[in-house]
Every structure is written in structure tokens, then in C-alpha cells.
Amino acid sequence: ETGVTQTPRHLVMGMTNKKSLKCEQHLGHNAMYWYKQSAKKPLELMFVYSLEERVENNSVPSRFSPECPNSSHLFLHLHTLQPEDSALYLCASSQVFESSTDTQYFGPGTRLTVL
Amino acid sequence: AQSVTQPDIHITVSEGASLELRCNYSYGATPYLFWYVQSPGQGLQLLLKYFSGDTLVQGIKGFEAEFKRSQSSFNLRKPSVHWSDAAEYFCAVGRGGSGYNKLIFGAGTRLAVHP
Numbered sequence: 427e428t429g430v431t432q433t434p435r436h437l438v439m440g441m442t443n444k445k446s447l448k449c450e451q452h453l454g455h456n457a458m459y460w461y462k463q464s465a466k467k468p469l470e471l472m473f474v475y476s477l478e479e480r481v482e483n484n485s486v487p488s489r490f491s492p493e494c495p496n497s498s499h500l501f502l503h504l505h506t507l508q509p510e511d512s513a514l515y516l517c518a519s520s521q522v523f524e525s526s527t528d529t530q531y532f533g534p535g536t537r538l539t540v541l
Numbered sequence: 542a543q544s545v546t547q548p549d550i551h552i553t554v555s556e557g558a559s560l561e562l563r564c565n566y567s568y569g570a571t572p573y574l575f576w577y578v579q580s581p582g583q584g585l586q587l588l589l590k591y592f593s594g595d596t597l598v599q600g601i602k603g604f605e606a607e608f609k610r611s612q613s614s615f616n617l618r619k620p621s622v623h624w625s626d627a628a629e630y631f632c633a634v635g636r637g638g639s640g641y642n643k644l645i646f647g648a649g650t651r652l653a654v655h656p
Contacts, residue, residue: 430584457641467645469631476641516584520641527573527592529641530586 427453430533432517438539439507446535447502449517457522458500459530460492463514475500476522507540514538543568545634547647554622555655562617562650564632573635573642576606579649580628588630591615596626602626615650627654 430451439445451458460472474482474492489511491503500517514535520528544567554560566572573592578584589600596608606617613630629649635642 430586468648469644471643474641474643481640482643518585522641529575529587529590530642530644531587532577534582534584537582 428510430517430519430531432515432533432536434536434538436537438541439508440541441477441505442480444503444505446504447515447517447538449500449502450533450535451498451500451517451519451533453521453530453531455519455521455531456497457520457528458494458497458519458522461516461532462498463479463516463535467529468486476514478540483531504538507538509540514537542549543645545635545645547630547632547650550648550652551651551653553653553655556624557621560619560622560652561628562615562627562632564615564617564647564650565613566615566634567613568630568634570635572615573583574608575633575635575644576615577631577633578602578605578628579631585631588617589645591611606633617625622654623654624654624656627652 433448457476462470472486473492493501516535517529517533520530522528546558547566566570575590575618581583588604589598598606604619629651631649632647633644
């Protein structure tokens with residue numbers, strides 16, 4: 427595997443289900459990100475982990491719970507979602523330097539549908 | 542506050558024609574600028590980026606972009622479009638500073654290519 431991979435690619439879940447999205451980066455990076463991409467809305471940054479520490483939580487509802495067990499893996503745990511949470515969830519990674527000239531590389535996304 | 546405007550929601554060009562996608566940004570300091578492309582059902586692929594130096598930046602797939610500080614613009618160009626260039630294009634500005642490079646994305650421009 428190369429780059430950033432995400433599983434599953436498609437997920438359909440009911441509002442009472444619990445599921446998890448997985449992201450893995452094979453680039454040796456030290457920061458990972460979750461974004462939400464809804465129709466007709468710009469990409470929204472949800473969470474950022476840098477050196478396995480959460481450094482950003484963009485007012486995301488608690489029904490989304492991120493987990494970063496190591497620098498290569500990132501999870502997004504989902505529970506009691508709403509239909510408006512249906513979207514493409516994108517993972518990205520970057521190598522963070524002091525100068526913050528890092529570049530983010532994206533995975534293919536997980537298309538989530540909440541019924 | 543940082544913002545990115547992509548004035549054109551949809552653009553249609555003929556195959557072989559030249560292309561220019563507009564991007565205007567609002568940011569107080571020197572911006573870090575990016576163009577990404579997203580094919581249907583896929584994640585974002587980095588086309589090119591500008592951090593400093595030469596204001597004309599070359600990217601992959603024959604794309605280039607020019608940073609014009611006086612116009613707060615970072616327009617993407619390609620001299621001859623191929624049918625495979627049909628996709629959605631996103632301009633982004635990075636905050637820089639300490640920590641990771643926080644990206645603000647434009648709403649995107651969807652490109653259609655006629656044979």
C-alpha cells in the first residue's frame with residue numbers, strides 16, 4: 427500500500443448503529459487529519475492529530491470520536507449519527523515542521539450514508 | 542480572517558482549449574497556497590503548491606499557477622485541456638506559523654470537458 431488509505435470506502439448505517447472509519451498513512455508523516463465534505467459545502471476540518479496528540483477539534487459533535495493510536499493510524503468512531511452526517515469523510519496526513527510548511531496528502535475517502 | 546474564493550462554480554471547455562481557474566484569497570501574512578483536484582468518488586490529489594520564491598509554479602499533469610500578491614490571486618492554468626482533466630478543483634490557503642499548516646479551502650470549481 428502507498429499513500430493514504432481509508433476503509434471502508436462506502437458505509438451505510440442506521441442512526442442507532444456504531445461504526446468506525448479507519449485511515450492509514452504509509453508516508454512516514456507525523457500529523458493526521460479528518461475532514462468532512464458535504465454537498466455544496468467547502469471542506470470542513472474536523473480533527474487534527476500532531477505527534478499523536480489531538481491539537482484541533484473544530485466544534486465537532488460528540489457523536490464523532492477520533493482516535494490516533496500511533497502516527498500511522500487514525501480512526502473516527504461514529505455513534506447515533508443523524509442523516510445530515512451523510513457525507514464523504516476524508517483523511518489526510520502531513521509531515522509537520524516548525525515552519526509549518528507542511529503539505530497535506532489525502533486518502534480516497536469514505537462515503538457515509540446515514541439512514 | 543482567512544478565506545478563499547473560487548468565483549466560478551462550473552466551467553466547461555472544449556478538449557484542446559486553454560484553461561484558467563480563478564482563486565482569490567484573503568490572508569494578512571504571506572500565504573501558503575495549494576491547488577488540489579478531485580475526481581468523482583475520489584480523494585484530493587495535490588496539483589501544485591506555492592510557499593515562496595518564483596511566483597510561477599509548475600505542477601503535475603501540465604498545470605501551472607501564478608501567485609500575484611497585488612491581486613491576492615493564485616489562478617490555475619493549463620494550455621491544452623484533456624478529457625481526463627474533467628474533475629473538481631479546489632484552491633486552498635494555509636495559515637502557516639507554528640504547528641501544522643491549517644488549510645482553508647474554496648468551494649471548488651467543477652470542470653467539464655467537451656470532446
